[in-house]
Amino acid sequence: MVKSAPSPIASRKPSKLEGIKENSNFLREPVATEILEDTTHFTENAVQLLKYHGSYQQDNRDNRTKGQEKDYQFMLRTKNPGGLVPPQLYLALDKLADEYGNHTLRVTTRQGFQMHGILKKNLKTAIATIVKNLGTTLGACGDINRNVMAPPAPFKNRPEYQYAWEYAQNIADLLSAQTGAYYEIWLDGEKAISAEENPEVKAARQRNGNGTIIHDNEEPIYGTHYMPRKFKICVTVPGDNSVDLYSQDLTLVVITNKKKQLEGFNIFAGGGLGRTHGKEETFARLADQIGYVAKDDVYDIVKAIVATQRDYGDRTDRRHARLKYLINDWGVDKFRTQVEEYFGKSVEAFKPLPEFKYHDFLGWNEQGDGKLFLGISIDNGRIKDEGSFQLKTALREIVEQFNFSIRLTPNHNLIFYDIEPDNKEAIQDILSRHGVGDDPSKIEPLVRYAMACPALPTCGLAVTESERAIPGILERIRALLDKLGLQKEHFVVRMTGCPNGCARPYLAELGFVGSAPESYQLWLGGSPNQTRLAQPYIEKLHHNDFETFLEPIFVYFKKSRKSKESFGDFCDRIGFDAIREFAASYEPQTANGANKSRHRVNLKEEVYSKLKEVAESQGKPMTQLVSEALEAYFQNLS
Numbered sequence: 001m002v003k004s005a006p007s008p009i010a011s012r013k014p015s016k017l018e019g020i021k022e023n024s025n026f027l028r029e030p031v032a033t034e035i036l037e038d039t040t041h042f043t044e045n046a047v048q049l050l051k052y053h054g055s056y057q058q059d060n061r062d063n064r065t066k067g068q069e070k071d072y073q074f075m076l077r078t079k080n081p082g083g084l085v086p087p088q089l090y091l092a093l094d095k096l097a098d099e100y101g102n103h104t105l106r107v108t109t110r111q112g113f114q115m116h117g118i119l120k121k122n123l124k125t126a127i128a129t130i131v132k133n134l135g136t137t138l139g140a141c142g143d144i145n146r147n148v149m150a151p152p153a154p155f156k157n158r159p160e161y162q163y164a165w166e167y168a169q170n171i172a173d174l175l176s177a178q179t180g181a182y183y184e185i186w187l188d189g190e191k192a193i194s195a196e197e198n199p200e201v202k203a204a205r206q207r208n209g210n211g212t213i214i215h216d217n218e219e220p221i222y223g224t225h226y227m228p229r230k231f232k233i234c235v236t237v238p239g240d241n242s243v244d245l246y247s248q249d250l251t252l253v254v255i256t257n258k259k260k261q262l263e264g265f266n267i268f269a270g271g272g273l274g275r276t277h278g279k280e281e282t283f284a285r286l287a288d289q290i291g292y293v294a295k296d297d298v299y300d301i302v303k304a305i306v307a308t309q310r311d312y313g314d315r316t317d318r319r320h321a322r323l324k325y326l327i328n329d330w331g332v333d334k335f336r337t338q339v340e341e342y343f344g345k346s347v348e349a350f351k352p353l354p355e356f357k358y359h360d361f362l363g364w365n366e367q368g369d370g371k372l373f374l375g376i377s378i379d380n381g382r383i384k385d386e387g388s389f390q391l392k393t394a395l396r397e398i399v400e401q402f403n404f405s406i407r408l409t410p411n412h413n414l415i416f417y418d419i420e421p422d423n424k425e426a427i428q429d430i431l432s433r434h435g436v437g438d439d440p441s442k443i444e445p446l447v448r449y450a451m452a453c454p455a456l457p458t459c460g461l462a463v464t465e466s467e468r469a470i471p472g473i474l475e476r477i478r479a480l481l482d483k484l485g486l487q488k489e490h491f492v493v494r495m496t497g498c499p500n501g502c503a504r505p506y507l508a509e510l511g512f513v514g515s516a517p518e519s520y521q522l523w524l525g526g527s528p529n530q531t532r533l534a535q536p537y538i539e540k541l542h543h544n545d546f547e548t549f550l551e552p553i554f555v556y557f558k559k560s561r562k563s564k565e566s567f568g569d570f571c572d573r574i575g576f577d578a579i580r581e582f583a584a585s586y587e588p589q590t591a592n593g594a595n596k597s598r599h600r601v602n603l604k605e606e607v608y609s610k611l612k613e614v615a616e617s618q619g620k621p622m623t624q625l626v627s628e629a630l631e632a633y634f635q636n637l638s
Contacts, residue, residue, distance in 0.1 A: 012316040020045050021143070021225050026179035026218045027052045035185060040120055041072040052144060052226075053182060054079065054137025055123065058116075062457040074118040075458065076126055077140035081172035082150035082165045082235075083111030083408035083415075085135075087399045090406055092133035094396050100126050104392070107381035107412040109451060109503055110147045110232070112140060116458055127186040138182045143227045145175035145306070149234035149243045152407035153361045154417035157368025159260045160237040167252065167265075167298065168235045173201045174299055175233075175306065177226075178219050204299035210344050211311075212303040221306060228313030229321035231306065232272075235265075241356035243410050244504050244530050246286040247271045249323045250305055252298065255351050264294040266351050269305060269335070270327035273501035276319060277515055277539075284506035284533055285324040288332045290339070291347030304342035308335065358492075358529045360411050360448070362440035364424065372424060373417035376436065377443050380452045380467045381412025387613045394434035398427060411451060445490030446474045451504065455497025455514065462497030464514035470495045473512070473546065480547050484554050491567040492528055495520070506534050509568030515540045522549075524579075525571040534568070537576060552586035553579055 023029075030046045031053065042050060047057045054077050059070035078085075078093070085093075093113055097105050102117030118126055127137055139145060150168035155161045183191045205220060207213070214223040233250045234243040245251040251268040271287030293301045305323075314320045327335045340346055362375035378391065385392045398404065398416065402423060407415040419427065431438050440448060453459070455466030474493060481489055494508035499521070505511030507530040511523035519540045526534035541549055553571075556579060561570045571579065614625060 014315045015318055017048055017318065018225055018315050020048050024049050027181040032185050035124060040069065052139065052142035052177065054140035056141060058458045058460055060457050072120065074120065074123055076115045076118055076137055077108065078113045078130060079136050079138065079140040079147045080112045080408060081148045082168040083152045085406040085408060087403045087405055089133045089135040090399050091396065092129055094392065096126050096129055104382055104384040106454060107378055107383065107408050107414060109410060109412055111149050111408040111410055112147050124186055131187060139177050143229055144177060144222065145231045145233060148172040149410055151236055151240045151242045152409045152415050154367050154373050154407060154415065160254045160256050163254045163262050164235045164237050170198055170201050171233060171235065171302055173197060174205055174302065175221060201299065209300055209303060210342050212307040212342050221303060223310065227310055228315045229318060231309065231323065239354045239356055240359060241529055241531060242359045244507060245356065246531060247273050247504055247507060248287060251287055253353065262295050264292055265298050266292050266353060267301065270324045272322045272324035273504055273506050274322065275499050275501065277499050279319065282319050284501065285328060286533055288327060289350045290332065290336055292349060292351050293347060301343055304339045307342045308338050312338065356529055356531055360413060361409065361415060362413065363438065367417060372419040372421060373415055374419060374427065374438060375413055375415045376438065377440060377448060378413050379447065380470065382467065388435045390434035391436050394431050394436045397430050444478060446478055446493060449490065450474055450493045452495040453497060453502040459497060461500060462514060464497050464517055464519065466495045466497040466514065469543065476546060480550060481554060484558060486554060486558055489567065492526065508534060509566065518543050526568045528566045528568055532572065551588060552583035555586065556582040
């Protein structure tokens with residue numbers, strides 16, 4: 001067990017942010033005052049509270065000029081339980097991205113949307129538009145329950161998936177912030193018309209249990225100080241790990257009887273991936289099995305777990321504030337005992353579960369009621385129009401024509417569902433006209449299963465590139481695998497620009513975690529199904545050295561793997577000592593046995609983008625196009 005710092009909460013001074021929350025009048029000030037001021041940005045106190053309203057203040061580092069004010073802009077994040085985006089909301093977001101944003105939408109790895117590039121003067125209009133079109137940004141960031149995830153597959157003949165959707169929505173409602181600040185600030189006090197809240201959820205929020213509720217408080221579950229840190233929940237079904245269930249603070253697994261009727265939920269708790277380089281007391285951690293509860297008790301057990309973290313989580317050291325550290329310090333048994341005090345009875349024994357597998361649900365699929373659903377792959381979640389690739393236009397046209405709802409996926413892809421079979425050809429025609437594929441078998445597998453966070457230029461935490469870098473890095477990995485005779489191999493690659501792990505790299509088979517400009521910490525040994533943590537293999541690797549460094553590891557994999565063994569499973573089984581020993585004695589050879597030299601050429605971003613576009617249109621590798629162009633150039637010189 002990893003040892004984290006002891007936390008005698010009562011005798012330690014709360015962090016500065018605890019004071020900001022306490023003095024905010026439930027997330028109102030100073031945001032309410034500063035949104036009315038004719039400035040380009042908010043003060044630091046307001047920036048911290050703005051997160052609860054679903055926005056991060058950022059600056060575009062690409063546009064920094066010495067001596068000039070930062071290029072302040074805002075990222076807005078939506079909260080979409082289970083990834084549900086109604087057609088009206090999607091079209092509103094699409095329009096907002098063009099009117100006030102950077103003309104793109106970004107699907108997040110928690111099944112929401114992010115919109116980048118919004119100016120302060122347009123922030124209120126943007127949020128109000130989202131709310132008036134059946135969306136919200138409330139609680140998408142901040143020390144509060146974040147978006148509740150669920151498998152996005154719309155199987156109508158598998159009731160467990162429908163239960164997962166239902167309870168993801170209900171738990172999101174149960175734990176939504178109750179403060180009136182959001183509507184006061186962004187809609188001038190006018191609460192948007194929404195569906196009537198589930199009576200069971202409303203009753204559960206008001207039910208005290210054994211100390212789960214804070215009476216006479218605008219926030220009965222959270223209280224004046226909200227949570228010590230962000231809190232992440234998912235609801236999934238047995239065997240489906242499309243949600244990276246082990247990375248969540250709290251996971252509920254739907255348990256049904258032989259008649260497919262809902263009986264209750266298995267509970268995992270204590271997962272989390274955020275960490276800090278050089279701080280061994282911070283670490284990625286997998287969730288533990290806690291127990292089982294009947295369906296009638298699910299809201300009370302959720303409240304009991306939230307209350308335990310609310311009351312005992314570390315409010316002094318924010319690096320030690322997630323639920324994973326509380327469970328790591330206490331142990332599962334002590335944590336369960338405290339939860340049971342709030343719950344009012346014992347948690348039942350965990351029910352047996354099948355092995356969890358990763359699914360992405362791409363391509364055309366039967367949904368079980370005669371209709372179809374279509375999973376569309378979105379590279380790094382970025383919905384945009386670029387050259388002949390017109391994904392943003394294609395998706396808008398489909399939603400306008402067919403009025404489809406959307407389910408965003410945890411792998412930042414997108415699903416259209418309830419599609420009549422007669423409409424399949426028309427949808428395929430729209431996608432084809434805009435250069436968008438619908439056949440996942442034609443996607444490079446390394447790309448299909450990869451994820452990256454946005455990182456530079458907008459994320460203030462990023463120390464290096466991620467989203468903009470990963471296409472070229474995947475291309476280089478593929479070229480290396482092909483050269484080594486591993487043409488059919490692929491594995492889960494994830495990349496982040498900092499150690500916070502937003503693209504969940506610590507569960508990947510090959511994880512790149514930004515550690516310095518143009519350099520990454522390399523993690524190896526995660527499971528193809530994201531059920532095992534990877535481990536750090538090297539602390540700092542410059543991107544120019546990737547091929548030299550990875551080649552001996554891939555060669556060792558080729559020589560010593562078991563039949564059908566994945567790359568991540570191989571690294572975990574063989575161990576890092578054996579890999580390092582092999583790499584230390586490895587000498588790359590050319591075809592004639594001579595020592596091989598390496599040459600790298602860097603391309604400007606716009607040149608690389610054009611090269612990639614042409615390569616995709618011609619169905620050729622980028623390296624082949626470059627070689628052909630240079631050969632022609634040199635022939636003209638002679």
